Amino acid sequence: MTWNEKINLTAIRDPLEILYRHFCESMYAAETIPMENGRLADIGSGAGFPGLALKIARPGLQVFLVECNIKKVTFLAEVIRELGLSGAQVLARRYEELGEEVAPLDYVCSRALGELPGLLQWARSEKIAAKQVILWIGARDLPEIHEIRNWEWHEPILVPHSLRRLLLVGTKLPSPTCASA
Numbered sequence: 001m002t003w004n005e006k007i008n009l010t011a012i013r014d015p016l017e018i019l020y021r022h023f024c025e026s027m028y029a030a031e032t033i034p035m036e037n038g039r040l041a042d043i044g045s046g047a048g049f050p051g052l053a054l055k056i057a058r059p060g061l062q063v064f065l066v067e068c069n070i071k072k073v074t075f076l077a078e079v080i081r082e083l084g085l086s087g088a089q090v091l092a093r094r095y096e097e098l099g100e101e102v103a104p105l106d107y108v109c110s111r112a113l114g115e116l117p118g119l120l121q122w123a124r125s126e127k128i129a130a131k132q133v134i135l136w137i138g139a140r141d142l143p144e145i146h147e148i149r150n151w152e153w154h155e156p157i158l159v160p161h162s163l164r165r166l167l168l169v170g171t172k173l174p175s176p177t178c179a180s181a
Helices: 002-007 015-032 051-057 070-083 116-124 139-146
Strands: 038-043 061-066 088-091 107-111 132-138 151-153 165-172
Touching: 002 070, 015 051, 015 107, 015 132, 015 165, 038 051, 051 061, 051 070, 051 088, 070 088, 107 116, 116 132, 116 139, 116 165, 132 139, 139 165
Parallel strands: 038 061, 038 107, 061 088, 107 132
Antiparallel strands: 132 165, 151 165
């Protein structure tokens, strides 16, 4: 909350709302989706949601917090240092610029990122090779996402105590292979 006054990490100011809408919604995924270990990239990490919350709930995850806003990057690095989190790293870049320094990824997650088709194409690319994507989305975004090919979409999960947020998990479908003549 102190940092939020300086660099506007979230529009939410009420401490209980921050707890429920940011921490609880993020940590709910750790209870719902099997992800004890592996490599996770949180794209557009902002104030660290969901990536930092998932790292706290699942210490075995190796987490990359991808954020291009330098003020937010500074905040994330300070949180990692203060909490003594090993296996968490902040990357001050746009996700499109990343490749072998994060690959291969087991999970790519994002909460409130507006460019989902591009993110899903990047996550599926050979240079990233993500196995699953975990998205926190609004219900109105569901039809558009279901049209995106090359991902098998699991049944959306309503986030408890959320007005409209859903958790959506996609598993990368195998690339089509060419049949020999």
